[in-house]
Amino acid sequence: MNRLQELRGTQAPDQERARRGILRSMLIWTPAFALLTVGAVYMMVDALGGNGGAWFGFSLFALIGLLSGFSALSAFRDWFSEPIETTGQVARKWRKFDLLIFFRAHYVLVARRVFRVPRLMFDEMPDRGGWVYINHYPHTNALISWRPLGEEERPRTEEEAERAEADAERSRDIEEAWEERRRERDREAVQGRERVDLPTFGDGRDD
Structure with missing residues (x-):
């Protein structure tokens, strides 16, 4: 399969891949949330025991735990949710290094939603201002399929x-x-007809 065929293949629906991504998020973020919660509780107990420096650790564990808990909850909700559709303009495309997967990840912002997409899909998607249709899960934004919108389709x-x-x-x-x-x-035509005096003809007799 050449690169062009691979790029065209990125538009094909792949719900199984999206479900795997949701499951992976649950397996990563749920244990992380549990461990961070335990760490936050330990730090809080230590701080209440007189160790003032433990408050910093408590704040750090609590903040990261809150974020991981939100991610885990979003994944659990999507596991039992139906996909939704989003149509909009590509507002931004960017790459950044992801510490969890240890390589550069690719992101697209559409209709105020951030989607993490594979590299080939990222390369094929239009640049800023292009219109796209995206089928995805509502809470994690796990992407199932996408396609560009033509002039006659876009809102x-x-x-x-x-x-x-x-x-x-x-x-x-x-x-x-x-x-x-x-x-x-x-x-005006009616008034004109009314002003016309039509001649009347009687029975004329010659004397």
Whole structure:
């Protein structure tokens, strides 16, 4: 399979891959949340026992534990959820080093949702401003499939909607003006016929 075929294949639905990603998130974040919670409780007990420096450790464990708990909860919710659809413009594309997977990850921001996508999919997706359709899970944003949107498919922007509404209003005004003009011509025609005195002819006899 050449690179072009691989790129085209990134648009094919892959719910199994998304489910594996959700399961992996549960297996990573649930134990992390449990360990961090235990660490936070230990630090809090130590701090209450008189060790003032333990408050810093408690804050750190609690903050990271809160984030990991949110990630674990999102994964659990998606495991029992149905996929949803998102349509929007690509607002941003970026890469960054991910400490959990120890290599550079690829991210896309669409309709205020951040999606982590494979490299080939990242390369194929349009740049900023391009319109895309994405099928994904609602809480982790685990992506199932995507495709670019054509001009006829993409929703209108607010500016385009306002311009279309103004054009429609202008068309209505023109139609109303023409209709009013037609009614005026009809009234003038009726009045003109009423002013015409039609001659009457009686029975004429020659004397």
